[in-house]
Amino acid sequence: MAARPATPASPKNSKVKAPQPGQPQYGCEHVQRLFNQDQATTNTSIQHYKMILRSIFDTTPLIPQTAKPMDSAAVTILTPTYLCLQCPSTLTEEDRAKHGHKKAHRFYVDSRSGGVYCQMCDDIVWDPTFEELRLRKIGTGTFSTNRKRKNEDELFAADPSKESPQYISTNTSIASCKANGLRGIYNAGATCYQNVVLQSFLHNPVLRNFYLSDGHQSSNCEIPHCLSCAMDDMFQDFYALENTNGYTAANILSGFWISDKKAFENLVTTKEQDAHEFFQFLAEELHERNGDGKKPETGSEHSCNCIIHQTFYGKLQSTTTCQHCGGVTNQVQSFLDLSLPLENLTQKRGKKNSGAAKGPAHMTLTECLDEEYIKSDKCEYRCHNCNSMQQARRQTAIKRLPNVLSIQLKRFEFKQGRNERAAKIDTPVHFPLQLNMLPYTNRARGGDVKDNYELARSCTYDLLSVVVHVGEIDTGHYVSYCRVGDQWFQFNDHKVELAQKSDVLGAKAYLLFYIIRSLT
């Protein structure tokens, strides 16, 4: 379970985090004393802490939640326990004082957060050394400083000479504390479908870091009306200026109008458009400006190192099994987003509900994902072995998860028949703040991954932004919610307001953006 055996025989001495300006060296005077006793104490303290973190985050919760008081039987509780940093005891809050009194052990780790409790302060202390380990465990899952995700290394390949504080301070400018990226975007006349997508890009940490670290410098780019330059300028305006007034996305708009993408010709009118189409347009346009120049083709596998591919693109694998000979065919294709149909499920619900009381039909995001990426469907298929058309079962799973997972809930469907008009499906779909994508990957098919907490964590996503369409299909309006840190904001064109989690979760989402936890 543990990534590495945590034996004290490890040759390296554990080090306390180097002092940082503007930060105390230790969490409290008592931690200071602990770390200043001798090297052996420091080593065991840090190794014990790592072990405790592993048992909290990498094992079944049964282990850390079971307290073993010295004098009575073990008891498992739901509420937090405290794991002694200086011996292998796990204690309830009540027994903690007793244990400390008897053994003179003063530090305990909270089983829910991994925070260190100091008995002498009678408070949780946030020691920089311990905190760094805790955050790394929660984030990437490993204690080593080498980044785990390969993608990110390519993206932000570090040149050691450029890492020195001197180099950074001479080559960067510090933005005002007021510049925080929170600005509205003016509606240029039925452009709210663009604004919501732009806001979700602006508050996407991967894209933000790319543009703010001069990933695409508009001053060095010679392509006229380049949309990536327009994005660069917009990121600069949002994160470097003190301006709190709305932003006028004139360059994005003109870049959009000038773009000669034939596939999007019908998108270019002054009518309100589909935000999802604009998302695809913008993603592909930015890929062409930053990527390998190949057009991403739907239905095929396309690997590229551009910022858009590293942010949004994943891979799907569909497995077709011939019902006659049992032959299996695999097909891999790249995806920019997952589109989840709502219609079938809505209809099923409708049938179920019609018998019983007519409650408001609703469903969950996981149900929609189950339908697409766990269940299999029947299809006709030309089998190579049998050399004839055969019944087959087809099943699709995610082969490679993206850093930012975008999900479209297909609320707008063209209804065949009567008057062939597009209709909006208004069924609420409940979506979570954190999403575990492991069940939808093809690794989940392999074997028993139920208890693999490390794997599950590497597939855990946090909700980043939500695009909502309100109103009717033709006259509606788009708003979006984005998360900055732990705070949610609602973006309604030029207006930015605070939002509660309940506002976000109660919204009838159209597009959802989830970011992989190990990146944040």
Next chain:
Amino acid sequence: MSSETGETGKAGIIVAPEGANSMDKLAHSVLDDLLYNIVHDLLIKVHRDEKMARAATAAIKVEKLASDASESSTPDAKPDVRIETDAAIYEEGKVLLKGNPLKTTKEILCPRCHLPRLLHPTDGKGAKKQDQSIIYCKKHPYIEKPGYDIYGQTWVAPGPGRGKKKKDMEKKLDPDASPAPGEGGAKDRPPNVLSFPSATCSKCKRCILVTRLNNHMGSCIGNSGRNASRAAAQKISNGGSNGGSQNNDNTPPGSQKGTPLPASRAASPRKRDGDEFDEDGDDSDPNNPKKKKPKPNVLTKKVILKSKSQSQGQGPSNKKEKVKANSMLSMEQRVDDEDSKNSTVQVAPKKSTPKGTSPIKKLKINPSSKPPQPTSGPKKGSKRERDQESESSGTLSSPPQ
């Protein structure tokens, strides 16, 4: 632990009723424990943020004292002094905490600018008056107040006739939005009431009110045709110096190419007169038929002069002025349409709107300029020709009929 015997869990809020069976009690105590966990997690998060901010504040303060105490002028160097405050000790380049920063440190300094953070919003929910004598960090708590954004800003409702839509009407309902972006509005408004800005079209370099930008670009750049872009490109090369004045109204693509030469020749003497009055660079464009049209007589010319000097006085960069002009345009245009039932204008009023700026504005400024027009015979003839080619010109020629 508690599930064995108790009627409730650790939080003690969700209590099973008396005489409940053991499953009921268990359910209640599990739910109560879960509630406790939620509160615990929230508390840990807030505690972490607050305590780390206070600890950092203690460190920043003592470091500041240390660097003040040392003579060294290099800011990066670690001063070799020992400083002690109530909250921390500075020694050998390290900061050591004294006691619990939650108790010893009351304020929070910004880790970047080292100024104190304002801890309460200045308006709306939870607002407190800020101490004017203190310079705070520029990062303020966000404001939560209906009708205002997180910075306490609100917007002037778009004026009448500017493509009123449902959305605009809703904005008007905002309690404190001042309704009239009228004359001198910018000065009368409190600083937190903003108006919609204008932006420059990247193609024709004209300044367009943001709410019309998409519409404008659709016709200027978009698929309304090669002619549109060709016309715009020509405009840029011809009148590039005008810097986005509203007088740089462009002619619909068809008429620019199509306007017969005789028209411009016929107009030329007076045209030049006009040019002397309006120094706006674009007016020297001889291919711009609209410029000629409203200048058939002295009266109109004066009007033009007036309007030109007005707009020039306020400078091409004065966006508010432009906004105002635009709003008049739309109002006036409607009047115009009513006047002329037989005009060609109705064909596509939308398209003509962003283009017909200047002539209509002239009409507005002096409505009496309409009657004299018929007297200028030769002019009228050329006007008629243009009518067939451009609906925008039609707008202008219609009143005389």
